[in-house]
Amino acid sequence: MGFPGTWMTTSETMVYRVVPKCACSTIGQIMHFSDHGRFYDGDIHDATEGLRKWAQEDSHGPIERVVRAHSALAFTCVRNPYTRVLSSFFDKICGIQRNGKRYRGQLVPLLIQKYGIEVGGEDGKGEFDQIASFRRFLLFARDTIRWKRPMEPDIHWSAMSGHISTFIVNGGRYDKIFFTETFNDGMQAVLDAVETPHPVNLAQIPRFNESEGHGPKRAHPVEAYFDDLSMHLVYEIYKRDFDLFRYDFENPANRMPVGEIDLDEVHAKLGD
Template sequence: MRKLGKTLPPSSNQMFRAKTENLRGILDPDQLILRVFISLQYKYIYVSVPKAACSTTKNYLASCELGSQVTYLNFEDVHDRILSPLLSPTQIMHLFPEILSDKSFYKFTFVRNPYHRILSAYKDKIINHKSYRYQVIKHIQNDPLTDRPISFEEFVRTIYNCADHEMNTHWMPQHHLIMDHAIQYDHIGKVETYQNDILEISKSIGLKFKFLHQETRNESNSERYLKECYTDDLCRMVKIKYREDFLRLSYSKVPTW
């Protein structure tokens, strides 16, 4: 696959930081580069949200851009910007502000119910990855390098007590990640209605459905598993911490399980 990523020289990096300050909010420039995918061929901007079908969407968009099904030896490579055929803001730095305000460029993203997303982040990142556990452990014990299992309750309580800007993007509130204060979206899709939303988006920008595969959700979506993991107190903390997501993304604070 083509390698399109590049490192900006210091002067350009400073310019990019200055140009995107109002857009980024609490995100640093590197996160903006990771989040935003641009297609000049199909004239769209996709803003990815971790734990909101971003792997499936990136794979689908890359396949459409290249005109053939993209496969990876390591599926985590779907997140590697150097391997992506889609452009990052730094590659068209001088055009990016203009494209962002250009109404002919279709702008979309996907979001997820906060209850489901946090549980998915816990199962995928905290249980399976030591590096992510360290990011939580450092907040709850004196020796952050001593690895140990973290319960879901510990995870939620740690998130609850963290400032938003200190959070990893896999559990950071989504309204920061989609930068909806600065981006006028044509479509904000939801993981819960992914197939309908991605089909509507595809029709709007002329993508080929043959590269679209059914998104499979893991057991973190099952009502039984949610009920087993969430106590009333944990639900209360998620409601408070993610209140802006519930409100701005039109999700009910009332658990459905």
């Protein structure tokens, strides 16, 4: 299986397991800058040079060699499951993607038909009941993850622990896992632990939120979207994420982690 979703600097200083909706655009651009002294011009997900990516055939050998030898610092980044799934909904379901089309072609029409979801019209800018539609989307997300229908689960709303585990199961080991919510502290700890060809001043790095502006603005505080039933669905889907990455399931309003991540526990529980 190898190391899907893994990016590495060309200088082989850092290995990063991408977790969608967890600052991956910013992290990728920082890695690119640390090697080349400049940002990639465009969405880093589209870059075919300047970074080693498992999705590119010629990167398999170098990534496999470095990960198995543990010769570069390996890290990833996580996010509160409540805000992550909400962000997925507004970006991927309600939003128009950077190619000017809806995400995954017929996905949104399917959701409108089968789950009664509204998305703000053709351009995603119309008024609609965000809370009702999001809760219906959660039912759909649960169906994809639990029963793989009406489709396979999508990487943007499948559990973080699932993404993170593939790296461990196939022979990798993380040196750091940090929180999107305390991004600068976590990313700085990674940078402090490696020698990069070009110095990175985090205070001067912009946030590369490639999904921003794709969809309608969130009209309510996070907690307004989650009633008892939707909290139950979220726990059913993301129980492992809450437990391993120390997020507060009881209070959707609290986006901050409530403890430190235990790397040994993560490796033990996700390495099965």
